[in-house]
Amino acid sequence: MKEDNCLHAALICLGMLYYSHAITTEKLNHARPSLHGHHEKGKEGQVLHRSKRGWVWNQFFVIEEYTGPDPVLVGRLHSDIDSGDGNIKYILSGEGAGIIFVIDDKSGNIHATKTLDREERAQYTLTAQAVDRNTNRPLEPPSEFIVKVQDINDNPPEFLHENYHANVPERSNVGIIRTALPNMDREAKEEYHVVIQAKDMGGHMGGLSGTTKVTITLTDVNDNPPKFPQSVYQMSVSEAAVPGEEVGRVKAKDPDIGENGLVAYSIIDGDGMDMFEITTDYETQEGVVKLKKLLDFETKKSYSLKVEAANVHIDPKFISNGPFKDTVTVKISVEDADEPPVFLKPNYIFEVQENAASGTVVGKVHAKDPDAANSAIRYSIDRHTDLERYFIINAEDGNIKTIKALDREEIAWHNISVFAVEVHKQHQEAKVPVAIKVVDVNDNAPKFAAAYEAFVCENARSNQQFITISADDKDDSANGPRFIFSLPPEIIHNPNFTLRDNRDNTASVLVRREGFSRQKQDLYLLPIVISDGGLPPMSSTNTLTIRVCGCDSNGSLLSCNAEAYILNAGLSTGALVAILTCIVILLVIVVLFVTLKRQKKEPLIVFEEEDVRENIITYDDEGGGEEDTEAFDIATLQNPDGINGFIPRKDIKPEYQYMPRPGLRPAPNSVDVDDFINTRIQEADNDPTAPPYDSIQIYGYEGRGSVAGSLSSLESATTDSDLDYDYLQNWGPRFKKLADLYGSKDTFDDDS
Template sequence: MPERLAETIVALWTPLIILWITLPTCVYMAPMNQAYTLSTGSPLELGRQSEELRILNRSKRGWVWNQMFVLEEFSGPEPILVGRLHTDLDPGSKKIKYILSGDGAGTIFQINDITGDIHAIKRLDREEKAEYTLTAQAVDWETNKPLEPPSEFIIKVQDINDNAPEFLNGPYHATVPEMSILGTSVTNVTATDADDPVYGNSAKLVYSILEGQPYFSIEPETAIIKTALPNMDREAKEEYLVVIQAKDMGGHSGGLSGTTTLTVTLTDVNDNPPKFAQSLYHFSVPEDVVLGTAIGRVKANDQDIGENAQSSYDIIDGDGTALFEITSDAQAQDGVIRLRKPLDFETKKSYTLKVEAANIHIDPRFSGRGPFKDTATVKIVVEDADEPPVFSSPTYLLEVHENAALNSVIGQVTARDPDITSSPIRFSIDRHTDLERQFNINADDGKITLATPLDRELSVWHNITIIATEIRNHSQISRVPVAIKVLDVNDNAPEFAAEYEAFLCENGKPGQVIQTVSAMDKDDPKNGHYFLYSLLPEMVNNPNFTIKKNEDNSLSILAKHNGFNRQKQEVYLLPIVISDSGNPPLSSTSTLTIRVCGCSNDGVVQSCNVEAYVLPIGLSMGALIAILACIILLLVIVVLFVTLRRHKNEPLIIKDDEDVRENIIRYDDEGGGEEDTEAFDIATLQNPDGINGFLPHDRRGLLRGIPENDA
C-alpha cells in the first residue's frame, strides 16, 4: 500500500516538476528568433538579469534579449566582462569564430573570437556616450564564411552619480522692490546635472539657501526665491548676497552639490518725502544783475533715488513772487532761484520768499504717511552795484590719482570781477572744508595743488570750497564748491575676506572640500576683482591638501587623502598666495589654519582637541558596558579573596578547657551524632564573632585549639 501511494505521487508531480524546470527556458528563448544567445558577463548584471527574468516569467512577458549593460567609470586590473555571444551551431569544437563590429569594436569592446566573451577594455563615461550599437557574426574558422546572418545588439552604459549639479548661468542678479510683502517672488535659478535623469536619483535636485536667511527663502523643488521678510527697506540696506545650493540624490546624504550666488538688489519706491536741509536760506544779489541769473539754490534732500527722489520747486508766498522764480534742476535735484525783473537797491533792499519742494512721482501705497512735500524760507538781499567776483563755473569737478606727487597741480578755478573797475582777484581755500589741509591753491591764478598724500581707500571724494576775494574790496567775495574725486591705483594687495579656520574630519574622504575661502581687495578696479590663488612654491607638492579655483572668484581647499589622525597632528597651516589683476599685480600670503577633528559618520564635527578620545568604529556602547562590568566583577572577586584570606589566617579563640570538654560531652550525647554537630556549630557558641566571619570546616583543629594555616 505505501509503495502504491508513492508511485501515485510521483506520477502526479513529475510532469509538474518538468514543466516548472523547462518553462523559464522556454520563456527566455521564445522571443529570440536568432541564432545567437547574448548574456551579460558582469556578476552584478547577471544577478539583475536573473531577477528581471524571474519577474518577466512571473508576469509572462518577453525579455529584450538584444541589450547588454556595463557600469560607467568602472575600472579594474582586468577588462570587464560585458556579456557573451553564443550560437546554437557551436558544438564546442572550436570551429566557429566570433566577429564583433560597430561602435567601439576593437577599441572599447573586445571579443574573444573562440568563446564569444565580450570585454570592455576602457573605462566608459555615460555622459560622453550612453550606448553603443554593435554587430555580432559567427563565421567558419577555416573558410571565414558566415554561418548566420549578422545580429545587431546594443550595449548600454549605466549611470552612476559622478557629476555634481552646476549653475551654468551663475552668479545671478535679481531685483525686487523695497517694502514688498512677504513671499514676493524674486527670481528662480536652475542647476543642471549631467547624470541620467531617468535612472535613480542621480539627477534629482533639491535646492536650499546656505546664506541669505532670514531675508529670502527658496522652493526646494522649483528653486523659486521669495522674500522671507516683509517691508525690507532699501534705505537701510540695498543689496543682499544669497548663496544657493543644489544637491542631487534628492538632497539625501551622499549626494553631490553645487553652489552659486545671487545678488538681490532692492529697487527704490517713493516711501520718503523731501526735506530741506535748513529752514532758512540767505542770498544776496547785486542790483544790476542780469535777468535770468541764478541768485541761489535750495535743496530738499530725499532718501529715495532716481525718479522717486525728483522734486519740483515752487514759490508759494512772499513779497518777491513777481520778481523771482524758481526752477527745478533735475540733474542736481535742487531748486534754482532766478531773477525775473530788474532790482533797484534804492527802492527795496531785501525780499522774502516761501518755497516748496514736492515729490513729482507719488506712490499711493505710502500716501497715508503724510504730504510728500516740505517748505523753507528764502531771504534775498539786494546789494549795491559793486558786484563780487564771478567764477567761470558754478561748480568744479576735478579728478586726481591717489598716487599723485605732492605739489602737483590737480586743476584750476578762475574768477573775474564783473565791475567796470575790475579789481584783481585772490583765491583761497575755506579751511572749514579742508580741515586736514590736503590741498593748496595759488592765490593769483587759482591752481589747486596737492599738499598731503591721498588714499582712495580712506576717502574717495573731497569737497572743498574756494573763495575768490577782490583785492580792492575785501568784502566782495565769492565761493565755489570744488568736488575732487580720487582715482584708484593698484596699491593694495588682496587678502582673505575673513579670518578663516577650517575643520577636517578624520574620517573624511579624498577630494572632499574642507573650506571655501574668498579674498578681498581694498582697491576698486574698473573691471572688477579677479584673484589668482596659488600655493607657495615649496608647498606645491603638498601631500595633504590641494586647492581649486571656483567660478565665483573663491577658492576651495580639498583633502588629498583620508586617514588624518589628530593624535599625530592636530593642526595644519596652509599658506596661500593671493594675487590681483592690477597693473602691476600685487600679491600677499594668507595662512589657513586647518584643524583635524573627530566627526560622526555623517560628517558632523564632535571634537577638535587632541586630548579627546574617539571611540573606534564598530565598538558599541553595549560592548563598553560589558567590559566595564567585567572589570568591576574582577575587582569584587579580588576584594573577597583578600578578605577571606585574612579571616582564614586569624586563629579562633577558645576561652577555657571546660568549654571544650562540655562540648565534647554534648557531642557524645545520644542523638543524631555527627548530624547534630553539623546542624549546630559548637565553634559558633565559643566564638560569637564567627557568625559574620569565616568558619573553618575542620572542627578537629578547633577542638585542639590549633588554628588552621594556609597550605
C-alpha cells in the first residue's frame, strides 16, 4: 500500500512539470511572433514593401505570495524598431497598470509592486504600446497580453466543518472509519473522540495539512436480555383490598436503551393466577402486580406467582445471545382485616298480604362476622327508608314484622335497608336492601272508569244505544276484571232504559221505549251494579245520570236545558231584542249621569288662606304669656309614659334605680304651668339617672327681655343638695361635663 502511494505522488509531480513547461513554451511562441515584411500589391502594379516589426518579452508569469525586498520582474517588452538610442518610450495600460504593474519606459521591463494572490485573482489583461519619446507618436500598434499568477502551495486543506459526529452501531465490523476492536460494547463505552488529519501534495514533504475532530457515538442494539436483580419478591396485601388495587412492583434491569430496553411482564404460573394480574408501567419499566378478585384471609392466607420479563423487540442478529427474558417468583401473603358483617344474600325479597294484622312476620335476614372471632350481630332498619314506620326488626334474630296494616293500592312495594353491626365493634356495619311486596287482596269494589253523564234525544227510538260505560278496579288484575254489569233487581224491568253487558269489561245502555219529553222529565238517574272477578267477588252500585235533550232529525243535540225550552216557547225573538235594547239604554243613561256629576263636584282641597290651624302651624307670635292658657294645651308636654311612674334611662344602665318621691307627680289633666315646671325641675335635681342634657331646654329661653328666669335644671342645682354625685366620675368622658357641674366641693377645689 505504501509503494502505491509513492508511485501516485511521483506521477502527479511529473504531470505538473510537463504541464508547466508546455504552457511556458506556448506563451513564448505566441509572444515572440516573427513579423517579417511581406509584399502588397499597390496601385498601378507597384509593389509596396512593409518593414518587419515585432514584440519581444522574456516571460509573462508571476509567482503569487512573493515576499522579496525588490519588485518581482514579470517580463520585458521590446520592439524591433528600438535601436537602443532612447528615442522610444514604452507605455503600459490595462488591469492593475500603474498600481500593481509598472513598466520602465526605456527598457520595457515590467515589475509587480504588490504581492499577488492567485486565489483572489488568477490573471490580468494589459496593453503595451511603443511611442516616440519626443512627439508621443505611436510607433507600433497597441498589443494586448495576459499576465497569469502562478500558484504555489500556500493554503492548507480545510475541512468543511470544525467537528463531525458519527454514529456507529455497536459490534460493527467494517465501515469508512473502521473499528479497531471486533466487539465494541456501548454499555461499556458509548462515545469516542478521533482527530483526523488531511495533507495535500499527496502527503509529500512541503505539503500543508488540516485537522478536524470526529465524535463517534456507538448506537444501541438489543444485545442484552433483561435480568431480575433478585430471585424472589415478597409482597403482602390486606383482605379488605378491592380489585384493581396495587399490591407491589417488580423490575427487571436491561442495560439497553430505547425500544431495545422495553420489557413486558406476564404471569406464567402460580396458584394466584386467578386472583392477581400484572401490567407494565412503560415509564418506569416496572411490572405492577394488582389484585384481580376479592381475597379472604380465612380461606387462603398466601399465594405464589411466577412472573416473566421479556424484551418487546428482539434483534435477530443477536438471537444467539438469548433467551431475551427472565423469570422471578413473587410470594404474596394475605393480611387479616377487621371486616364488617356479611349478609348471606346480596338482597332480600319478601311478600306480605295487604291488610295483614300488626306483628305479621314478613321475612328474616341473616348476617355473620367473617372474622375468626365471629362476633354477635345486631340488626336495625334504616329509618330513612321507612319513614312511615311500617316495619320493625328483631335486633337478635333479624325477623322483620309489620307494625300496621299495609295497603297495596297505596304502596305496592316497600324498599327498606337493614343494618347489621357487630355487638362489640359498632363501627363495623353492613347494609342490605330488602324489597317487600304487598300481595293484593280483593278489598276494592269496581267503579265507573269516569264520571259518566249520558244524553238521550227526545225522539230516540226503542233499543237505541246512546252510551257505553266501563269500570275500573284499584285491585290487582287477578282481583279485578272480568267485570259484570247489571241493573239492581228492583229495577230489572225499568220501563225507560235497559243494560247490555258486552262481556269485554264494558256495557251499553239502551233506550227501552220511544219518545221522551223534557217538559215532563229532563233528568233520569239509572243505578248500575258492577261486580269484579275476585275471590270473594266485590260489587258496587254506580249511578248513571241521563239528560233528555232536544235533537234534530239526524240525532244531533240542540239543547238540553228545560228552562230554555220553556222560555223559547213563551217569548218571541223580537221581544227578547226589545228587552236587551232597553237594558242598554238604561246603562248609557247611568254612565252619562255619573260623568256630569263628577264635572260639577267642588274640589276637595282647601286653600291655605282658609286653613286656620294656628295651634299647629303658626308660631310667629309670643302669645299672651303665662296667663294665656288657650293658645296651647300644656297637656301635650306631658309624657304619657311617665304618668304612671318613673321613666328609666335608655342610654345606659344605672348602678341603682331611683324611685321618684310620692306626691311630686302632677295631675294628668293639670294645666297649671307653674306647678308643672316646678315639679319637673325638682325631679331633674333629685334624679341621678336623668340624661346629661336638659330634657325641656326647648322652652328654657323665652327671648330677650323676658321677665321669666331661666328654667334650666342645670342652674337650679344648689350646693345644699344632700345627693352625692361622685359616681358620675366613673361614667366615662361622655358624662365628664355633668360630673364637673354636680361633683363634690373637694373636686372643685382640686380643679381650682
